[in-house]
Amino acid sequence: MELRGVGVGRGVAVGPILRMPEPLPxxxxxxxxxxxAAELETVQRSLAAVAADLAAKGQKAGGEAQAVLxxxxxxxxxxxxxxxxxxxxxxxxxxxxxxxxxxxxxxxMLIGMGGxxxxxxxxxxxxxxxxxxxxxxxxxxxxxxSDTPFILVxxxxxxxxxxxxxxxxxxxxxxxxxxxxSHTAILARSKSIPAIVGVTGALELEDGTVVVADAASGIVIxxxxxxxxxxxxxxxxxxxAASGQPIVPGALADGTPVPLLANVGSPKDxxxxxxxxxxxxxxxxxxxxxxxxxxxxxxxxxxxxYTELLSHFPGKKVVVRALDAGADKPLSFLNDAHEENPxxxxxxxxxxxxxxxxLLDQLTALKGAQDAxxxxxxxxxxxxxxxxxxxYFVKLGRALGLKTVGVMAEVPSLAVVADQVxxxxxxxxxxxxxxxxxxxxxxxxxxxxxxxxxxxxxxxxRLVKMLGDAGAAAGKPVGICGEAAADPQLAVVLVxxxxxTLSMTPAALxxxxxxxxxxxxxxxxxxxxxxxxxxxAAGARAAADAA
Numbered sequence: 001m002e003l004r005g006v007g008v009g010r011g012v013a014v015g016p017i018l019r020m021p022e023p024l025p026x027x028x029x030x031x032x033x034x035x036x037a038a039e040l041e042t043v044q045r046s047l048a049a050v051a052a053d054l055a056a057k058g059q060k061a062g063g064e065a066q067a068v069l070x071x072x073x074x075x076x077x078x079x080x081x082x083x084x085x086x087x088x089x090x091x092x093x094x095x096x097x098x099x100x101x102x103x104x105x106x107x108x109m110l111i112g113m114g115g116x117x118x119x120x121x122x123x124x125x126x127x128x129x130x131x132x133x134x135x136x137x138x139x140x141x142x143x144x145x146s147d148t149p150f151i152l153v154x155x156x157x158x159x160x161x162x163x164x165x166x167x168x169x170x171x172x173x174x175x176x177x178x179x180x181x182s183h184t185a186i187l188a189r190s191k192s193i194p195a196i197v198g199v200t201g202a203l204e205l206e207d208g209t210v211v212v213a214d215a216a217s218g219i220v221i222x223x224x225x226x227x228x229x230x231x232x233x234x235x236x237x238x239x240x241a242a243s244g245q246p247i248v249p250g251a252l253a254d255g256t257p258v259p260l261l262a263n264v265g266s267p268k269d270x271x272x273x274x275x276x277x278x279x280x281x282x283x284x285x286x287x288x289x290x291x292x293x294x295x296x297x298x299x300x301x302x303x304x305x306y307t308e309l310l311s312h313f314p315g316k317k318v319v320v321r322a323l324d325a326g327a328d329k330p331l332s333f334l335n336d337a338h339e340e341n342p343x344x345x346x347x348x349x350x351x352x353x354x355x356x357x358x359l360l361d362q363l364t365a366l367k368g369a370q371d372a373x374x375x376x377x378x379x380x381x382x383x384x385x386x387x388x389x390x391x392y393f394v395k396l397g398r399a400l401g402l403k404t405v406g407v408m409a410e411v412p413s414l415a416v417v418a419d420q421v422x423x424x425x426x427x428x429x430x431x432x433x434x435x436x437x438x439x440x441x442x443x444x445x446x447x448x449x450x451x452x453x454x455x456x457x458x459x460x461x462r463l464v465k466m467l468g469d470a471g472a473a474a475g476k477p478v479g480i481c482g483e484a485a486a487d488p489q490l491a492v493v494l495v496x497x498x499x500x501t502l503s504m505t506p507a508a509l510x511x512x513x514x515x516x517x518x519x520x521x522x523x524x525x526x527x528x529x530x531x532x533x534x535x536x537a538a539g540a541r542a543a544a545d546a547a
Contacts (some may be wrong), residue, residue: 468498
């Protein structure tokens with residue numbers, strides 16, 4: 001019997017499955033026997049051991065994984081949490097119970113804050129599990145080890161697990177939870193691992209069961225026939241062969257160009273993106289310069305970083321997003337006021353207008369980088385709601401000497417007045433993650449509404465079409481820079497809706513390039529029309545596939 005979910009990418013994997021171990025059971029609400037000092041000392045040793053282990057794994061992993069694991073290591077020895085654990089032990093709780101309650105209380109607080117902070121709650125829960133495991137003297141929950149390759153089946157994956165996946169052993173991922181923009185999906189795209197998320201019945205598979213995990217169709221086939229295995233292996237071989245072919249510019253089968261760009265988070269990501277075939281940058285997130293600082297970086301500090309990034313893309317387009325912070329990613333020098341609903345708060349351009357000098361400094365630094373390189377710099381504002389905000393940002397950018405100034409479409413209202421916006425802006429770039437969140441009123445960091453976070457929803461696609469039509473009428477480009485562009489099947493639909501460029505995690509470029517090369521513009525528009533007529537996200541995906 002086939003199991004169905006949402007495929008990530010176009011890959012396929014064949015092999016036996018191994019399931020993630022179940023989380024440790026909740027510690028009993030018991031006391032420690034009277035010696036609070038000894039109990040605290042034992043817990044402190046475990047805290048230190050877990051922190052050291054996570055830091056060591058981060059050092060070994062390097063790159064983005066190192067940052068994730070170092071942050072988790074710091075959580076294990078956070079002074080506020082340690083004080084809470086001590087207070088609970090002093091009140092008579094056992095060490096295990098004190099850790100469980102203290103970390104649990106902090107998790108609830110983060111979840112209540114929503115957005116980016118709610119995402120950290122998952123990390124915190126994983127750290128707590130590791131500490132409790134150390135106290136019990138049992139292995140920490142995590143990815144199972146195996147001498148032979150396997151397909152990993154899990155409820156979902158914690159960051160500390162995903163950051164260190166052994167790609168020589170993990171052939172593919174199958175999870176019960178998650179959607180196309182979940183952490184597991186994003187990880188799978190970034191590492192080019194075939195994955196299927198949201199698979200009902202996944203946890204009922206027994207260890208050792210051989211499956212075909214077909215991300216292209218979103219199907220898991222337990223105990224496949226010889227013919228099904230042979231077909232999957234042939235596709236794996238074909239993909240491997242194709243990866244060695246020369247990289248060509250993105251285009252449809254009829255020759256219509258569709259430039260394929262990369263989403264990058266720091267200048268050091270540039271060379272790898274170029275190597276994977278990026279024709280430029282469609283989204284450079286500048287937050288890395290700000291989020292770990294107590295004060296805003298200087299113009300000179302910013303210009304140095306922007307110049308470094310642009311230098312990797314001579315003669316190519318590089319789209320830089322102005323600082324997208326505030327609310328759920330509070331900065332003390334921007335806006336750290338408590339907000340009841342951060343997703344709808346003072347963030348993006350709204351926060352920058354309230355602290356205009358930060359925006360002026362950033363745009364001045366970008367102008368300096370523009371003049372110092374021969375890259376084609378485009379600059380855009382995040383969280384723009386209407387034509388008035390567009391006019392404010394574009395006027396400011398042009399006054400400072402920036403050549404190409406545009407806005408991001410993340411708020412549905414921008415799509416509704418797209419004609420007014422494109423009368424002023426040089427371009428629009430659609431952030432499908434936030435556009436989906438706001439269109440369906442579903443916090444993209446909140447697991448209980450994860451099923452709504454699907455950019456295939458016809459309501460989202462209709463907004464994309466409004467923007468695409470307005471761009472075509474104005475003769476101006478409309479790009480996609482959200483996770484939706486990394487879904488090859490959806491990428492075709494987005495082009496059919498009027499998207500002129502697609503930007504994605506660099507590892508997804510090859511799959512999207514291959515998918516686009518197999519359809520004409522007429523076919524892409526037919527698939528888009530079929531998806532628009534559907535009533536659900538799943539229906540839109542199926543309709544596009546059948547068109």
